[in-house]
Amino acid sequence: MSYISSNEDLRSITKIKKLTKDEIESLISKSYNxxxxxxxxxxxxEGHIGGAFSSLDIITVLYNxxxxxxxxxxxxxxxxxxxxxxxxxxxxxxxxxxxxGYFNEEILWTYGQFKTRVAMHPEEKLLPGIEFPTGSLGHxxxxxxxxxxxxxxxxxxxxxxxxxxxxxxxxxxxxxxAMSAGHYKTDNLVVIIDKNGLQVNGLTRDIMNISPIEDKFxxxxxxxxxxxxxxxxxxxxxxxxxPFVKGKxxxxxxxxxxxxxxxxxxxxxxxxxxxxxxxxxxxxxEVVNNVCRKELEKIGK
Amino acid sequence: xxxxxxxxxxxxxxxxxxxxxxxxVELGRKNPNIIYISCDSSLGASGGEFHKIFPERHFEFGIxxxxxxxxxxxxxxxxKIPFIAAYMPFVAFRCFEQLxxxxxxxxxxxxxxxxxxxxxxxxxxxxxxVLEDMGVIRSLPNITIFSxxxxxxYYQAVFAAAEIEGPVFIRxxxxxxxxxxxxxxxxxxxKGEILKPGNDVTAVTCSSMVNPTLEAANIxxxxxVSIEVLNISTIKPIDKELVLSSSSKTKKVVSxxxxxxxxxxxxxxxxxxxxxxxxxxxxxxxxxEFSVVGEYKDIVDYxxxxxxxxxxxxxxxxKV
Numbered sequence: 147m148s149y150i151s152s153n154e155d156l157r158s159i160t161k162i163k164k165l166t167k168d169e170i171e172s173l174i175s176k177s178y179n180x181x182x183x184x185x186x187x188x189x190x191x192e193g194h195i196g197g198a199f200s201s202l203d204i205i206t207v208l209y210n211x212x213x214x215x216x217x218x219x220x221x222x223x224x225x226x227x228x229x230x231x232x233x234x235x236x237x238x239x240x241x242x243x244x245x246x247g248y249f250n251e252e253i254l255w256t257y258g259q260f261k262t263r264v265a266m267h268p269e270e271k272l273l274p275g276i277e278f279p280t281g282s283l284g285h286x287x288x289x290x291x292x293x294x295x296x297x298x299x300x301x302x303x304x305x306x307x308x309x310x311x312x313x314x315x316x317x318x319x320x321x322x323x324a325m326s327a328g329h330y331k332t333d334n335l336v337v338i339i340d341k342n343g344l345q346v347n348g349l350t351r352d353i354m355n356i357s358p359i360e361d362k363f364x365x366x367x368x369x370x371x372x373x374x375x376x377x378x379x380x381x382x383x384x385x386x387x388x389p390f391v392k393g394k395x396x397x398x399x400x401x402x403x404x405x406x407x408x409x410x411x412x413x414x415x416x417x418x419x420x421x422x423x424x425x426x427x428x429x430x431x432e433v434v435n436n437v438c439r440k441e442l443e444k445i446g447k
Numbered sequence: 448x449x450x451x452x453x454x455x456x457x458x459x460x461x462x463x464x465x466x467x468x469x470x471x472v473e474l475g476r477k478n479p480n481i482i483y484i485s486c487d488s489s490l491g492a493s494g495g496e497f498h499k500i501f502p503e504r505h506f507e508f509g510i511x512x513x514x515x516x517x518x519x520x521x522x523x524x525x526x527k528i529p530f531i532a533a534y535m536p537f538v539a540f541r542c543f544e545q546l547x548x549x550x551x552x553x554x555x556x557x558x559x560x561x562x563x564x565x566x567x568x569x570x571x572x573x574x575x576x577v578l579e580d581m582g583v584i585r586s587l588p589n590i591t592i593f594s595x596x597x598x599x600x601y602y603q604a605v606f607a608a609a610e611i612e613g614p615v616f617i618r619x620x621x622x623x624x625x626x627x628x629x630x631x632x633x634x635x636x637x638k639g640e641i642l643k644p645g646n647d648v649t650a651v652t653c654s655s656m657v658n659p660t661l662e663a664a665n666i667x668x669x670x671x672v673s674i675e676v677l678n679i680s681t682i683k684p685i686d687k688e689l690v691l692s693s694s695s696k697t698k699k700v701v702s703x704x705x706x707x708x709x710x711x712x713x714x715x716x717x718x719x720x721x722x723x724x725x726x727x728x729x730x731x732x733x734x735x736e737f738s739v740v741g742e743y744k745d746i747v748d749y750x751x752x753x754x755x756x757x758x759x760x761x762x763x764x765x766k767v
């Protein structure tokens with residue numbers, strides 16, 4: 147198992163392309179614009195903002211730089227698949243898919259309306275780009291693993307990326323699937339754990355400690371790497387070198403901050419599902435835009 | 448749909464699991480997308496032959512049915528047609544949410560073989576003796592439920608399942624079953640059949656209770672009571688027209704099933720009757736309890752499911 151604490155460590159292990167300054171700036175802008183769009187959606191209804199904001203940087207990198215996909219042909223048989231197993235983070239996925247051109251951004255503003263296509267958990271029949279419906283935790287990894295096995299059966303070279311929440315790893319079905327992927331040596335399967343350390347009722351370590359999650363996946367036959375889930379270079383670099391080891395499934399443990407970018411809410415479990423007061427939306431957008439500016443300034447230096 | 452039963456030595460009795468195994472192999476030859484999923488159940492579920500012939504299309508997922516059901520869904524999204532087989536409680540209950548969310552809601556072509564339905568393995572006790580599967584599974588939208596009664600039905604049900612766009616649940620009994628259908632029989636999803644015409648009462652049954660009900664009908668025939676016996680091999684969607692036409696004629700209905708009377712075949716029939724032709728009805732089955740432990744022949748006697756006891760129940764019902 148290798149743990150990445152810095153870009154240098156990762157580069158020493160593998161030959162990796164690095165993002166240019168412009169690319170990072172573009173990714174930051176896109177990711178924070180998605181956060182703003184999520185806040186705009188919340189003018190209509192409450193939502194799972196915490197996990198959406200913690201996973202957004204990773205999902206942004208995936209769709210912009212990693213996945214082989216075609217928004218104009220969402221069911222292209224050779225596409226890479228992304229399954230958001232922790233379906234409640236779907237506000238992040240919706241805004242990224244809209245940005246990618248899978249559907250018109252106007253659909254986002256129907257959030258919370260009767261029969262909206264952007265439901266609080268994603269439904270594949272409602273929107274192009276939703277690979278598989280999720281919502282009940284622990285379902286995405288078994289499904290994703292079979293899709294990866296089907297690629298091998300069909301001699302196709304697509305990859306399957308499954309995003310899990312860290313709280314979700316308390317579900318037994320995750321470990322059944324993890325054991326299965328280790329058993330079948332499914333190396334076209336990648337798990338990304340959005341490890342923000344919080345779940346509905348508090349700290350994951352207090353409610354049901356999943357640590358050491360890296361050792362657990364490792365023991366189940368996976369190759370594991372750990373990254374900062376808000377460092378665009380680290381996200382890009384680690385996702386660029388999957389599979390980490392031929393003949394093993396890959397697991398990325400991404401340390402993230404719940405509600406990243408909304409500073410007053412960061413790291414607080416109460417924002418897992420935010421019952422937002424409407425007069426706070428504009429201020430929140432301002433907060434997120436300020437964080438975005440600071441992130442861009444850091445890159446500029 | 449070809450019926451290859453003729454290629455077998457014609458016997459009066461068929462082993463449902465062997466029939467399933469033969470059908471799956473034949474289906475696998477015709478369609479390269481057929482895959483077989485087992486949960487440490489490939490031998491018991493008779494997928495061993497499929498494994499020998501198509502090892503690359505057999506996926507063993509161990510004693511982990513939640514994962515296996517999710518995997519079946521994943522394969523189906525890629526155009527594969529999975530047949531997943533395991534003991535009834537483990538495919539019907541353990542992974543119920545995966546069946547609901549990942550397979551029924553998505554309407555994927557996944558075919559579930561619930562092995563050892565009813566009292567198939569009653570000596571293993573109530574954990575393995577499932578008397579509730581029809582009720583639980585029937586409540587799911589988009590799913591089709593088959594409960595075949597003999598070799599030709601079992602064989603063709605497998606082929607029919609693969610053709611249906613959406614999940615199919617097939618109840619498979621362990622006991623060898625007397626063949627009542629000829630080789631030119633054609634199984635049609637959603638269609639029941641009159642096995643014996645009659646005028647005084649309609650006896651609706653399925654699976655392992657078809658033969659005992661026919662025998663009960665013969666017993667009563669000798670006493671001058673004319674029973675119309677319906678074989679309902681598709682539990683969902685049920686053959687409403689047949690239930691209504693027969694009950695309109697006889698004005699009385701009895702259901703006979705090796706299953707709980709709570710949400711079983713009888714309830715499915717009652718759902719039809721109460722809306723469109725409310726007639727007097729009796730449900731013969733297991734009355735809302737977990738099974739006692741015992742050998743098959745003792746346990747069906749205990750629960751009143753032998754031909755003579757079924758005949759007595761029907762006779763008493765007709766007296767009321």
